[in-house]
Amino acid sequence: xxLQHGFHAMHEAWPDAQWQALFNRAWxxxxxWFLRNGIGQQPxxxxxxxxxxxxxxxxxxxxxxxxxxxxGGDTAARxxxxxxxxxxYVSCSQAVWTKTTPFLIRxxxxxxxxxxxxxxxxxxxxxxVVASGDCLWGVLDxxxxxxxxxxxxxxxxxxxxxxxxxxxxxxxxxxxxRDVADAVAVLRHIPSHMAYNITLLxxxxxxxxxxxxxxxxxxxxxxxxxxNHQQSIEWTQHALATATLERESFLIHSLASAEQTxxxxxxxxxxxxxxxxxxxxxxxTLYTALYRPDKGSMTLLWPHRTWQQYLAAANPAPEx
Amino acid sequence: xxxxxxxxxxxxxxxxxxxxxxYFISAxxxxxxxINEWVRNFHYINYIDCFDGxxxxxxxxxxxxxxxxxxxxxxxxxxxxxxxxxxxxxxxGGDPKTVFLMFDEETEQLCQELGLEVxxxxxxxxxxxxxxxxxxxxxxxxxxxxxxxxxxxxxxxxHLCELADDAGLGRDLVLQTAYGDSGHTTFxxxxxQEFNRxxxxxxxxxxxKIMKRxxxxxxxxxxxxxxxxxxxxxxxxxxxxxxxxTPYKGGWCGNEIFANAFTQAIRDQARDYTxxxxxxxxEEGYRGYFELDFLIDQDSGQLYLxxxxxxxxxxxxxxxxxxxxxxxxxxxxxxxxxxxxxxFELDIAELNERWAHPDNVDSWSQLVMKHTKDSVGYITxxxxxxxxxxxxxxxxxxxxxxxxxxxxxxxxxxxxxxxSGIGDYHYEGADLGILITRGRLMDDNFELNExxxxxxxxxxxxxxxxxxxxxxxxxxxxxxxxxxKIL
Numbered sequence: 001x002x003l004q005h006g007f008h009a010m011h012e013a014w015p016d017a018q019w020q021a022l023f024n025r026a027w028x029x030x031x032x033w034f035l036r037n038g039i040g041q042q043p044x045x046x047x048x049x050x051x052x053x054x055x056x057x058x059x060x061x062x063x064x065x066x067x068x069x070x071x072g073g074d075t076a077a078r079x080x081x082x083x084x085x086x087x088x089y090v091s092c093s094q095a096v097w098t099k100t101t102p103f104l105i106r107x108x109x110x111x112x113x114x115x116x117x118x119x120x121x122x123x124x125x126x127x128x129v130v131a132s133g134d135c136l137w138g139v140l141d142x143x144x145x146x147x148x149x150x151x152x153x154x155x156x157x158x159x160x161x162x163x164x165x166x167x168x169x170x171x172x173x174x175x176x177x178r179d180v181a182d183a184v185a186v187l188r189h190i191p192s193h194m195a196y197n198i199t200l201l202x203x204x205x206x207x208x209x210x211x212x213x214x215x216x217x218x219x220x221x222x223x224x225x226x227x228n229h230q231q232s233i234e235w236t237q238h239a240l241a242t243a244t245l246e247r248e249s250f251l252i253h254s255l256a257s258a259e260q261t262x263x264x265x266x267x268x269x270x271x272x273x274x275x276x277x278x279x280x281x282x283x284x285t286l287y288t289a290l291y292r293p294d295k296g297s298m299t300l301l302w303p304h305r306t307w308q309q310y311l312a313a314a315n316p317a318p319e320x
Numbered sequence: 321x322x323x324x325x326x327x328x329x330x331x332x333x334x335x336x337x338x339x340x341x342x343y344f345i346s347a348x349x350x351x352x353x354x355i356n357e358w359v360r361n362f363h364y365i366n367y368i369d370c371f372d373g374x375x376x377x378x379x380x381x382x383x384x385x386x387x388x389x390x391x392x393x394x395x396x397x398x399x400x401x402x403x404x405x406x407x408x409x410x411x412x413g414g415d416p417k418t419v420f421l422m423f424d425e426e427t428e429q430l431c432q433e434l435g436l437e438v439x440x441x442x443x444x445x446x447x448x449x450x451x452x453x454x455x456x457x458x459x460x461x462x463x464x465x466x467x468x469x470x471x472x473x474x475x476x477x478x479h480l481c482e483l484a485d486d487a488g489l490g491r492d493l494v495l496q497t498a499y500g501d502s503g504h505t506t507f508x509x510x511x512x513q514e515f516n517r518x519x520x521x522x523x524x525x526x527x528x529k530i531m532k533r534x535x536x537x538x539x540x541x542x543x544x545x546x547x548x549x550x551x552x553x554x555x556x557x558x559x560x561x562x563x564x565x566t567p568y569k570g571g572w573c574g575n576e577i578f579a580n581a582f583t584q585a586i587r588d589q590a591r592d593y594t595x596x597x598x599x600x601x602x603e604e605g606y607r608g609y610f611e612l613d614f615l616i617d618q619d620s621g622q623l624y625l626x627x628x629x630x631x632x633x634x635x636x637x638x639x640x641x642x643x644x645x646x647x648x649x650x651x652x653x654x655x656x657x658x659x660x661x662x663x664f665e666l667d668i669a670e671l672n673e674r675w676a677h678p679d680n681v682d683s684w685s686q687l688v689m690k691h692t693k694d695s696v697g698y699i700t701x702x703x704x705x706x707x708x709x710x711x712x713x714x715x716x717x718x719x720x721x722x723x724x725x726x727x728x729x730x731x732x733x734x735x736x737x738x739x740s741g742i743g744d745y746h747y748e749g750a751d752l753g754i755l756i757t758r759g760r761l762m763d764d765n766f767e768l769n770e771x772x773x774x775x776x777x778x779x780x781x782x783x784x785x786x787x788x789x790x791x792x793x794x795x796x797x798x799x800x801x802x803x804x805k806i807l
Contacts, residue, residue, distance in 0.1 A: 044401030067403070073382060073403065074382065074403040074404055075384045
């Protein structure tokens with residue numbers, strides 16, 4: 001399965017034609033998803049704007065620019081606010097390697113038809129950022145010029161509350177934070193509408209995993225690994241289907257193993273139990289992302305291919 | 321320092337030079353049609369585009385998903401949260417003001433957030449005086465009588481009889497609960513069986529207005545209470561409950577305005593009562609536009625206070641387009657003047673006297689047309705807004721586009737404002753549109769005349785609908801388009 005065909009990189013310091021092209025291509029599908037379950041209690045544009053203004057005021061100029069590029073419509077603006085979006089469940093495994101020069105590596109596991117496949121290089125608020133995109137300006141994983149790396153994994157709980165979609169919170173972290181302490185403060189402050197496990201690494205080598213949920217205070221776990229549960233299993237079916245405990249156990253043992261090298265650890269993300277082929281069920285591994293803050297590099301990995309990006313420059317598209 | 325406006329000419333000039341953006345936010349612009357031509361920077365923000373994009377002062381945002389509307393307040397609150405509306409108001413800048421047909425506390429909060437000043441008394445005050453029980457009390461204080469009544473909670477039919485006997489009302493009664501409109505909360509009760517039919521809507525509903533049942537004719541009058549006094553418009557007839565126009569028995573379905581609609585004595589009495597009521601309302605803290613319904617006892621000719629609508633209404637389009645309005649200024653301009661806090665000194669008595677003169681009242685009528693059949697359909701063809709013509713055989717055809725109702729030249733022409741259009745659903749009670757023409761549409765017995773019937777038939781034939789099951793698939797959020805009352 002040549003999944004990497006769908007990937008492409010964009011490089012726009014300020015959102016412009018490239019982002020607009022992305023919007024035009026992806027919006028019909030996002031709109032269907034956004035409106036899929038009716039509009040019931042879905043927030044209005046004004047409610048969404050009010051929340052963005054309260055929690056992420058620095059992003060407002062970017063948001064307004066994106067709305068303008070999206071045609072100035074109400075529905076797109078509400079979607080782009082990512083305030084109380086419809087629920088979405090992903091899988092993912094992620095960990096920070098600290099035995100030698102630290103790096104963060106993660107598998108993004110999801111349904112291949114629902115992958116945006118964009119790597120966005122930007123400098124929207126003056127800080128260069130490279131990230132895997134989701135929901136058109138959100139972040140699945142990424143790094144900024146201060147060396148701060150973030151990555152998300154679904155927290156394995158069905159609960160949906162009041163808050164923002166996590167990809168936008170990660171975007172906000174990359175645009176405004178310098179280190180792990182900054183990022184933890186943001187995660188403490190901004191409500192997430194669902195449960196996620198956020199793994200962080202910064203340029204000084206600090207790392208942790210933060211468990212966020214709409215119904216609880218955040219929990220900061222010094223062990224910088226995460227799969228798809230928070231402390232205990234709450235959604236057994238999802239846990240079994242995605243083998244979250246098995247993957248977590250594998251990561252813990254790998255990192256604890258004295259013989260394990262960095263190369264072996266990276267390679268393990270391309271093999272079971274971390275690497276999943278359950279694409280039809282929505283849990284297949286779509287890419288592996290490796291972030292090295294010391295080099296300012298992001299590498300996307302597949303079993304037989306890699307795609308190198310640097311903060312400073314975009315590499316248009318993976319070959320093959 | 322602001323110069324005090326001292327006459328109609330100065331008031332007209334003031335509004336012709338107005339720089340403050342003023343918005344009428346509502347489902348359609350029907351109620352305040354044409355005010356934009358008197359007031360510079362007056363624009364309409366509407367949910368329904370009755371003019372297919374051809375009215376220069378109407379802004380209708382693209383429809384976006386929303387919860388099902390249950391009221392005009394819901395529509396306004398939706399509009400105020402819509403990105404295109406917010407961008408439109410922001411882009412036009414200034415220190416914007418807004419007026420509504422209906423609004424609630426949520427509307428006020430949204431306006432505050434958007435920097436829009438609401439140019440009407442607070443919703444809480446409007447709600448208080450709109451209460452039918454409170455209206456009776458204000459009227460009593462002002463010397464404006466209501467139909468013989470008593471105000472009380474009702475616990476049972478026996479209790480009702482006791483209350484009626486104590487007040488000397490007899491047993492043939494009309495009951496009204498505090499809020500409600502167009503006949504929905506008025507109950508005619510002459511025996512226990514009739515009481516039982518409505519018992520669950522009466523018992524536990526708080527204080528109820530219990531009236532002696534009289535044979536009455538409805539009428540409407542609009543006025544505006546200002547710091548200089550209450551300005552009173554002409555007394556209009558009301559069209560009520562015609563089955564050709566509305567499925568609701570007792571539901572309002574139009575008005576007529578003409579100089580001798582009622583006897584001189586009734587007209588004078590109504591004007592006097594309205595002035596007094598307006599003065600009493602101002603003492604309650606209310607300012608600006610309001611409407612009173614008066615009920616005329618057909619046996620005694622006695623005039624009674626019916627209800628108060630503390631707002632613009634469906635009859636406002638009549639009041640604001642009559643000859644006196646064109647000669648001086650539409651009544652609504654005085655509402656804007658009162659709200660603007662510009663100092664003015666007007667001889668209200670002289671203005672009221674002039675407006676009462678028969679020469680200043682020309683004859684117009686309006687029909688509010690609803691879908692009266694118990695059927696649901698998807699509209700595939702609908703008549704355009706504009707000027708329609710009726711030939712000598714009573715055949716109705718489209719003449720030309722216009723958004724000025726004054727463009728109606730003769731009784732053979734009518735202005736039709738389309739509400740439900742292609743792609744909307746018609747269902748029992750759905751507003752189809754409003755037809756406005758010169759002359760009368762009722763006879764002297766207050767029944768629809770032949771011309772009215774021909775106009776209704778003539779316009780309705782231009783509506784075509786297909787059954788719901790063969791309609792193209794629509795997003796669920798479109799199902800309720802037009803699902804509200806115009807009022």
